[in-house]
Amino acid sequence: MSILCIWSIMKWTILNVLLIIVIITTLYHPFSQIIENDMPEGPELSNTRTKEQSNVIKVDYITQYEDYYSNIHKQPNSFQNIGEPRSVQFLWQNSEQFLNLFNQTDIIISDKEEMMYREILNFSHIGALPIISAVEDYDPILSPEINYIQKSETLYMGFQINGSQVVKINGFWIYLRGESEGIIRFQLYPAKPGVEAVTLPNTTSPLTQEIDTPISPNILLGEERWIWLGIDETLILDPLDTYANTFYIGISRPDQDSSKINWVCCSDNSWPDDNDEGDAYAYTFDLTYLQKDFFLNYSISPVLDHPYPTDINLKVNNTAISNQLTPGIGRWDSDELVPAINMTNNKISLSITYSWPDFYQWQINYDVIWYGFFYENSMADTEYQVSVDQSTSDWSISFVADYPSNSENQMMNVSIEKEWTVLSVYRNTINHTYCTESPCNLLIQEASDGVWEINCISQNKxxxxxxxxxxxxxxxxxxxxxxxxxxxxxxxxxxxxxxxxxxxxxxxxxxxxxxxxxxxxxxxxxxxxxxxxxxxxxxxxxxxxxxxxxxxxxxxxxxxxxxxxxxxxIPIPPLKRIFTYLGWSGLGVLVSVSVLFLIRQRYYVPQKRAHLLRLKTMMYEYQDSIKLTRLLIIHKQSGLCFLDPMADEKKIDANLMAGLLHAFSSFGGSLLEEHSFIMEKEGETILQHMNYKDHHIVMFDGQITRIAAIYTSIPSENIKNQLNEFSKIFEEQFYNELTNWTGDLDKFSYSINLIEKIFALSFILPHKVKLIDLDEINLNKLEKKIYNYSSKLKETKNYFYLEDLLNNYNDKKEKKVLYALEAIISLRQKGILFSYNIEKE
Known part of the structure; x- marks a missing residue:
């Protein structure tokens, strides 16, 4: 007894300590410090989420008034009633935390109408904003001057904003305040888990001139690896203006800036005097200086049925890497490895020479897509994990590749020696790709964060x-x-x-x-x-x-x-070996029994108790349904009954019954007998149980309706929950019909499904059994036994009642009766046992 007491004290002490740890962890969780909507007045309000200051977004916070929505429609181009801006700082450590920050902030997550009554955000100098998808539609009343540019297939959306506009971004209303001069440009990326916010090109660069071209994204540079997002461009070359028809796409580093390189796209216009007349198309923007070996991949596809180029050459410093790429069907790709650019005036260019017949006098369009990725040999920095199967060695090489989170075009190249056969490549236990060649050169596309594991096998002995x-x-x-x-x-x-x-x-x-x-x-x-x-x-x-x-x-x-x-x-003499064996065996049996007992008490027993509790609730519902003789739903205000699902010609009229029940409720106190009770809530009677002769009447008062149920014997305590649940759901579904009821009963006819779901009236109806092949349908042993018994009952008469099936188990233990009811309900759900109405035949 003392051991049990000590164990009980220790158990409750451990539980209390764990509870205190959980509470302290919850109170000091960083995301519990969520910005509240009602911010105090003042221009220097800030919310510090982390001590690091490396990534900060400054957001001008503008207070809304309740009359904002009406004012903005009266004065669609004026924002003078919005209020004075205030500054709020959001800080994050990584991209995932950044997204979680906005997802847990009420000032962002909101639908249109709710947002109109809360606040509007002014993003100033934010660079790029990750969103769920590209910009969708906009409200013409709130943003009449917005200028959209057609988005590309890669979901990059560019748009221009002149002055102050309100833009709807996927259900969010964000107020973007423009600069006093020039044009503010934003680049919106489709958000994926962990998308980084990047800085856009400087607004004072030549890009501020008004051209209908989306802004191209920057190269994102990590400490060792970078990713260059794909860029889509449509280049239009006119044969009337271009003679040699040679198109150059180049990447070069200007002398004056050792940290930047530029893309230069131009067309040689040398006809008719063989002099360079200038660029037919030029496009330049800043990129981070390349410091890794990389590939340049170009895909040149003609639009519609125009002719294809005849020569495509990749050059580095005017030296050809490929003399001529083999043309494909409307597509040419370059996969040459290019060394890193570490010297001044280095240039990478792709020259395209093409010709067409004279009768082509129209513009010829080419979609040009290019992207780059670095080339680097990755070596495993961990020991070989070796598992030996007979004379064959299975070596599993694992290494961590810390790639940028938005590396949708990231490439990884891994070379495996020919002595090893690569079985598979995994990322975080998910199979990524296979390699069937030896030696194996893996090209892993769409690389992302996580542990990359390469499983190799060798026949070395x-x-x-x-x-x-x-x-x-x-x-x-x-x-x-x-x-x-x-x-x-x-x-x-x-x-x-x-x-x-x-x-x-x-x-x-x-x-x-x-x-x-x-x-x-x-x-x-x-x-x-x-x-x-x-x-x-x-x-x-x-x-x-x-x-x-x-x-x-x-x-x-x-x-x-x-x-x-x-x-x-060391071999042991037989007798000593036997005693040792018996001793260790006994200890093993004792430990095994103890472990099994703990597992049973911890997992099996609670699950079994919960299962039996569910079965008892099902039995209460079944017993109450077979005792139920009448169910009336009465309109409290008029006293009329508008739903009587168990009515027939032999029973008293529903409205007459409703009046009698109202009299019982109001004046029948002297008629109440044993087992009767009245339940009150806040001074109002909500549940009454009246016992009159052989009838047990239970009435429940909702807000609008009164539900009356008449039973042949005392119902279970579960009836209180049933009546409360039905009243709540019924009044919610038919609120408009009940509050404006004119006597039309057809409006409530389709509520029979709700009545069946809660009161299971079909339990009292006759049932039939569907003939099935037991080998084709998966039934447990008890379900098969009940099915066979139902089939025998069908031979004597065309139908039977569920009570006939349960009577076969009345002399058994309570658990067997409960399991039998569970099997019957399962057969009903599978459609093998089904109810029907004799009167409708």
């Missing part, structure tokens, strides 16, 4: 074994009649000699030798070796200290481990 002590002396020196196995397989059968270079081992067939030494190298995920030596008890074999195992594979790769453990098994 062990050719040498060194077993040394810490002084590099051989452990086995003079014991030559042992049999050595590597992972269960004899290393060299038929008595051949294996030389380790420091010791000699003779291999014999274990079936012919009684005394032998077995070396079993078990290599798990932690690269630990477990070595087992078995030898005769009379042997003078002795091992001292720690040791080293070296396995030399056929390709020269070494896998070594130090400080391994040695387990020595």
């Amino acid at each position: 062990i050719i040498e074994i060194d077993i040394l002590d810490i002084k590099n002396k051989p452990i086995i020196e003079s014991y030559y009649d042992e049999v050595v196995k590597i992972c269960g397989k004899i290393l060299e059968p038929n008595g051949e000699k294996v030389s380790s270079g420091r010791s000699s081992l003779y291999i014999y067939d274990p079936n012919e030798v009684e005394k032998y030494c077995e070396l079993d190298c078990l290599i798990d995920n932690s690269s630990e070796y477990s070595v087992i030596f078995l030898w005769d008890i009379h042997s003078e074999f002795q091992i001292e200290g720690n040791f080293i195992i070296n396995l030399i594979w056929s390709n020269g790769t070494e896998a070594g481990i130090t400080n391994a453990n040695i387990f020595i098994k």
